[in-house]
Amino acid sequence: METVLSINQISKQYGKIQAVNELSLEVTKGQIFGILGPNGSGKTTTLSIILDLIKADQGSYEWFGETPDKESRKRIGSVIESPNFYPYLNPTVNLQLVADIKDFGYDDIDRVLQLTGLDERKKSKFRTFSFGMKQRLAIASALLGKPEVLILDEPTNGLDPQGIAHIRELILEVAHQGTTIIMASHLLDEVQKICNHVAVLHKGKKLFDGKVSEVLAISDSFELGSADPESLASAVKLHPAYQSHKSNADTIQVFFKEKVKPGELNAFLFERGVILSHLSERKRTLEQHFLELLQNNQ
Numbered sequence: 034m035e036t037v038l039s040i041n042q043i044s045k046q047y048g049k050i051q052a053v054n055e056l057s058l059e060v061t062k063g064q065i066f067g068i069l070g071p072n073g074s075g076k077t078t079t080l081s082i083i084l085d086l087i088k089a090d091q092g093s094y095e096w097f098g099e100t101p102d103k104e105s106r107k108r109i110g111s112v113i114e115s116p117n118f119y120p121y122l123n124p125t126v127n128l129q130l131v132a133d134i135k136d137f138g139y140d141d142i143d144r145v146l147q148l149t150g151l152d153e154r155k156k157s158k159f160r161t162f163s164f165g166m167k168q169r170l171a172i173a174s175a176l177l178g179k180p181e182v183l184i185l186d187e188p189t190n191g192l193d194p195q196g197i198a199h200i201r202e203l204i205l206e207v208a209h210q211g212t213t214i215i216m217a218s219h220l221l222d223e224v225q226k227i228c229n230h231v232a233v234l235h236k237g238k239k240l241f242d243g244k245v246s247e248v249l250a251i252s253d254s255f256e257l258g259s260a261d262p263e264s265l266a267s268a269v270k271l272h273p274a275y276q277s278h279k280s281n282a283d284t285i286q287v288f289f290k291e292k293v294k295p296g297e298l299n300a301f302l303f304e305r306g307v308i309l310s311h312l313s314e315r316k317r318t319l320e321q322h323f324l325e326l327l328q329n330n331q
């Protein structure tokens with residue numbers, strides 16, 4: 034897999050605040066890479082560093098296997114601030130001004146307006162746009178010149194459900210066309226719906242990264258009790274969906290990689306000589322799962 038971005042041990046401090054702490058990440062071509070973390074976890078600082086808007090105190094990063102330069106910057110589009118365009122100009126003219134600044138021709142403007150669904154409103158002034166349309170215009174502007182990578186910071190912040198759905202579909206379409214996406218979000222649900230890879234940040238540190246399907250997989254757990262806890266723990270480990278377990282005072286909590294039915298689990302253990310005195314299912318929402326991950330890393 035071709036590496037698009039590699040971040041090596043970057044750190045950034047603001048006074049006493051460690052905004053980014055020895056962070057390393059690798060993004061490969063075609064990924065929709067989510068940087069997920071609560072407010073203040075260092076997402077925007079990280080994006081600002083890799084876009085060369087601020088300098089890291091330590092560490093380095095490479096774009097496309099090389100130290101970034103003016104040419105590699107042209108291969109990257111980004112939206113990291115609120116959309117800001119000339120209010121009395123229509124989107125076409127606003128994009129022409131962006132193209133002038135970026136030293137691109139105008140021939141890509143119709144394509145990005147169509148892609149972002151703004152072609153029907155290309156004669157309307159920017160000030161008449163809804164916030165969702167403004168955000169789509171910001172994405173259109175970042176897509177001018179067909180960048181290989183699109184970087185987005187909290188792309189659905191402040192949008193209503195319809196606006197969120199529009200942006201989500203747009204990101205997926207852009208990714209489908211072959212653009213690598215790197216997006217920061219504090220919304221677990223958003224990352225789960227859009228991204229295929231995620232890095233979870235907390236207090237500037239990476240807790241872990243991996244495929245969304247693996248990292249954020251909902252794992253149900255069961256609380257099990259038996260007169261012989263040791264045999265119970267040994268037997269449950271043999272279950273094909275077993276992931277891990279925690280021992281409590283008189284029960285064990287068992288996590289599974291996939292859905293397991295209580296009756297089936299009971300029968301499985303019974304067949305291995307374990308008689309349960311207690312069985313209760315514990316369902317965790319994704320939100321709880323994420324919070325647990327953060328708490329375990331305080």
Ligand code: ATP
Nearest residue numbers: 047050052070071072073074075076077078079219
């Ligand atoms: P949010 O979603 O709230 O923007 P974030 O995950 O993007 O959060 P950052 O904006 O990168 O986090 O901020 C990380 C930490 O660094 C926070 O504690 C923030 O207050 C602090 N910080 C960021 N920029 C500055 C700055 N220019 N001066 C001082 N502190 C800053």
